[in-house]
Amino acid sequence: MIGKGFSAYATGSVIFSHLSKNANGGAFTVGASYQNNNMTVANKHANFMVDAKVAAIGPKLDYGNGYKVSMPTHVAVGGTLSVDMADKHQVGAALSTRYFFQPSESKVFMVGGGLEYTYNNMVSVRAGYEYGDHNLSHLTMGVGIKYRGLRLNGGYMLKTVDAGSSYCTVGVGYDF
Numbered sequence: 395m396i397g398k399g400f401s402a403y404a405t406g407s408v409i410f411s412h413l414s415k416n417a418n419g420g421a422f423t424v425g426a427s428y429q430n431n432n433m434t435v436a437n438k439h440a441n442f443m444v445d446a447k448v449a450a451i452g453p454k455l456d457y458g459n460g461y462k463v464s465m466p467t468h469v470a471v472g473g474t475l476s477v478d479m480a481d482k483h484q485v486g487a488a489l490s491t492r493y494f495f496q497p498s499e500s501k502v503f504m505v506g507g508g509l510e511y512t513y514n515n516m517v518s519v520r521a522g523y524e525y526g527d528h529n530l531s532h533l534t535m536g537v538g539i540k541y542r543g544l545r546l547n548g549g550y551m552l553k554t555v556d557a558g559s560s561y562c563t564v565g566v567g568y569d570f
Contacts, residue, residue: 421452467496
């Protein structure tokens with residue numbers, strides 16, 4: 395934590411990709427955020443957070459035979475507002491925008507929003523929509539489980555146009 399509510403962070407990722415051949419690599423993200431956990435909305439306790447980052451910074455993935463692919467480096471800004479509606483029940487809303495500038499020939503702008511319901515600060519259900527240039531729009535849905543700092547999240551992005559693809563993601567994390 396830098397100061398009251400302000401934080402800076404850096405994360406790393408290990409990447410395994412398979413596009414007819416395998417490639418391994420790594421990437422990192424740097425960012426900063428502001429969080430206020432002492433708010434009230436409609437006389438209910440609320441949390442507010444805004445975040446900005448540069449993500450997926452790393453070398454090109456090498457698939458062999460001279461075929462290298464740039465990382466999808468991007469700038470992202472977003473925010474969330476969560477409100478404790480009743481004992482053990484929390485709802486949240488999020489808005490975010492991303493601009494992919496690497497590889498340079500594939501610049502893409504995306505903006506999205508979503509809603510989340512969390513029970514007992516442990517089980518979450520999420521849904522949203524993400525608009526993207528070049529027919530990259532998706533409906534999103536997901537679930538998450540958090541237990542003693544360990545997080546397990548799953549999501550599914552359903553394409554909304556003929557181009558693009560639907561896909562599933564799984565994430566594991568630990569909060570220190």
